[in-house]
Amino acid sequence: MSSAAASGSSHHIPSGFLTVYVGEVRMRFLIPTRFLNLPIFVYLLNIAEEEYGFKFSGGIVLPCEVDFFKQVLKFLEKNEKKYGNLEVHEFLKLIQEVGFDSSSSSSSCKESKRSCSRFTPLLHNKARI
Structure with missing residues (x-):
C-alpha cells in the first residue's frame, strides 16, 4: 500500500500504518509506523510538539507544507534505505536539487542556524527551527 494521501471518506487504517494530518489544510496521509523512527519524522514530531503540545484531538498534525x-514520501517510497536517514536540511537540499518548486509555499524562511531556500517545510505560525 502506498503512503499517499487517503482518498474518500474511508477511515480504515491497515495494520502497520498511522494516519497523520499535514499542513494548514490538514491533508490526511497514511504512513507506515516504521517511518516514525526516521530522522525526518522525529524532527516533524518534535516540531508538532512545540507547535501543538501533547493535547490534540483527531490525530497527529505535522506542521509542514x-x-x-x-x-x-516520494523519496522514501522510491528508496527508503537510501533516503531514510536524511535530516530535514538534507531533504530540503535534495528537493531543491531535483528542481521541485512549490508555488504555494512562502518565499521567505524564518532565521535559523541553517541556510534556507525559497521553500520552507514548516508553517509560519509558532514553529521554531
Missing part, C-alpha cells in the same frame, strides 16, 4: 511532505 503538504507539497514538502509529498516529496519526502
Whole structure:
C-alpha cells in the first residue's frame, strides 16, 4: 500500500500504518509506523510538539507544507534505505536539487542556524527551527 494521501471518506487504517494530518489544510496521509523512527519524522514530531503540545484531538498534525511532505514520501517510497536517514536540511537540499518548486509555499524562511531556500517545510505560525 502506498503512503499517499487517503482518498474518500474511508477511515480504515491497515495494520502497520498511522494516519497523520499535514499542513494548514490538514491533508490526511497514511504512513507506515516504521517511518516514525526516521530522522525526518522525529524532527516533524518534535516540531508538532512545540507547535501543538501533547493535547490534540483527531490525530497527529505535522506542521509542514503538504507539497514538502509529498516529496519526502516520494523519496522514501522510491528508496527508503537510501533516503531514510536524511535530516530535514538534507531533504530540503535534495528537493531543491531535483528542481521541485512549490508555488504555494512562502518565499521567505524564518532565521535559523541553517541556510534556507525559497521553500520552507514548516508553517509560519509558532514553529521554531
